[in-house]
Amino acid sequence: MVPRAADDTVGLVGLLAQRGDYLESIADGVTEKRALVDAHDASRSTVDRAVRQLADAGLVDRTHGEVALTTTGRLALDAYTTFRNRVTGIDDANDVLDGVDDADDLDVRLFENATVVEAAHTPQKPMDEVADVIRTATEVRVLAPLVLPSHVEIYRDRVNENALAADVVVTQAVLDELVTNHQDTIETFVGSDDAALSFTNDDLPYGLVLASLDDRDVVLVVCGTGPVAGVLRNDTPDAVAWAADRFASARETATRLG
Incomplete structure (x- = not known):
């Protein structure tokens, strides 16, 4: 696998900030697109776009209308959640x-x-x-x-x-x-x-x-x-x-x- 370039890594962090809530839902077992529409009170086109972005980044796999985290997606979500919690804590303690x-x-x-x-x-x-x-x-x-x-x-x-x-x-x-x-x-x-x-x-x-x-x-x-x-x-x-x-x-x- 070719390592991500620095700009790609920055883009990945931005994607996690934008679409991390979808990854969290998928990790919690909401794997059908119809269920994601309901869970996020979003249109089908918005969910399709979010899933496509996550798939293009290698964070999810799409199979027969269902979505699952890849190993990369699970690790990236864990890392981003830790980062977000720590930054939130630092901000709260400012x-x-x-x-x-x-x-x-x-x-x-x-x-x-x-x-x-x-x-x-x-x-x-x-x-x-x-x-x-x-x-x-x-x-x-x-x-x-x-x-x-x-x-x-x-x-x-x-x-x-x-x-x-x-x-x-x-x-x-x-x-x-x-x-x-x-x-x-x-x-x-x-x-x-x-x-x-x-x-x-x-x-x-x-x-x-x-x-x-x-x-x-x-x-x-x-x-x-x-x-x-x-x-x-x-x-x-x-x-x-x-x-x-x-x-x-x-x-x-x-x-x-x-």
Whole structure:
């Protein structure tokens, strides 16, 4: 098979954007042209044109009035759906990402099927989202570039109750504030077999909470190291894998207290 030229590939992406809904219908089992007419509330001529375009691009086969995805069509639809979901997630997160500087390691996987909790109209809502997760988690791995006193108290109390295993990495500035204002929390972490508190000299451009709940793992990215602009929440396996790698990288070079 001759590879597509660059212009042809651009054309294929455009076709997927224009006719991707037809591919989705066919993938879902709507394979007769008459059924496609009904499913898309379109004229027969419009459906014929769409199917012809998809067939010419090698995305579908036509046989006796029915249409089926080719292997190329299935793979192209999967790739386009992933691309569309990620771009949609990035666009939805645009305002909260304004609170993140120099975060070159943020991964596109984080944005696919993510939930965005903005602080613009309800400043406390993102922090409540994080607090609710901390209260219900059995284990957390955390990167903390700022001190949120209400969250510090939740960590301290749940570790004291032996209800939470916590591995927390903070910046030097956060550690200094904990020493000044939250010495009891430091003592709790240092004295617990199920908790660890470490500090790093590296900058943390965003906060990260990777939490294990009863039925799943969830990732929270806190955008903003001053005023919090919002929180991204995602529990997809790809997002969890990224968060685990990101935490492990920071933890490896951090210094543990105690």
